Amino acid sequence: MPVVRYESREGIAEITIDRAEKHNILTHQVVDELHDAWVRFQGGDDRVALLTGAGDRAFTAGADLRDIPHDLWRAVPSVGVAVDKPVIVATAGHVVGGGLVFVQSADMAVAAENTVFSYPEAKVGYSGGLISALAARIPHKIAMELLLVGGAIDARRAYEVGLVNRVVPTGTQVEAARALAREIAGNAPQVLSMLKQFVGEVLPKGPSERAAIARARVAAVNSARDYHEGIAAFLEKRKPVFTGE
Known part of the structure; x- marks a missing residue:
């Protein structure tokens, strides 16, 4: 089951x-399906x-x-999948x-009043390192x-330190995030994309994040149609017809 x-x-x-x-x-299933969701988006x-x-x-x-999904990076937007459109989280x-x-x-992030943020991996004994960007x-x-x-x-402390944009009554967090999303969706897509890309260049990235982005880009090239066409053309001793896909 998914x-x-x-939902769109x-x-x-x-x-x-x-x-x-x-x-x-x-x-692993959650990671795989989130990765597919970001590709679809x-x-x-x-x-x-x-x-x-x-x-x-x-x-x-x-x-x-x-x-343990040690490939969590695949499910993270703008890390495992290049995403140049706005993403809001409701917690x-x-x-x-x-x-x-x-x-x-x-x-952006909208948090219900009952939200509690924690990162206990040092107590468990493992971490992928992506959290360093925090x-x-x-x-x-x-x-x-x-x-x-x-x-x-x-949630209140998270708001005070700038981790979330809104703190709302528990049970209303999704609707509050929807309202914010509707406002953004009504704005110029090219401006949103450009600003997100520019901000992404300004924000520092940790070593795990940089490595994951590079790995995702290499994986995309090595699974593209041009990859399969190039291999097939070589084996068939013909000139490849690349399409950029």
Whole structure:
């Protein structure tokens, strides 16, 4: 069964991690389906994406320790998939580990009052390193306390340090994010794309993020139609017909 829902309305792609009964934990299947969702969003007509988790208990409780998706980078917009359109995250309840990576990578975030952000990987003994970019999004000392101590901050504190744009009553976070998305969707797409790209060039990237972006670009080249055409032409001893696809 699918674990990620993609719904398109009013030029907005609503992407939902749909495992409320499991606190929307991150598995290989979730990563695969999120990756496909970002590819669909980037290649489609939707102008803004809204990423959320089903229910109000958890945006995501982080990685499933019985099925750790060490390729989480593939599910992160503008890292695993080049996305030049705005992304908004709506959170509620627990936002753990990789969930915090999604929030830091989004352009905007709306948090329910019951949201609690945490990154406990130092206590578990593993990390992909993508979280290092958090220090470019919020004050350095706040980021380091979250990462090194493995503690947590609530929605109000997250707002105070600039991690989220809005704090709203629990249960209204998706509708609040939709309202924000509708405003953005009504603006000039080329301006939005240009500004997002320019801001992406200004924000520092950690080594794991840079490596993941490079790996994603290489994978895209090596799975493109031109790749298959080039190999086929070589084996058939003919001139390849490349299309740029």
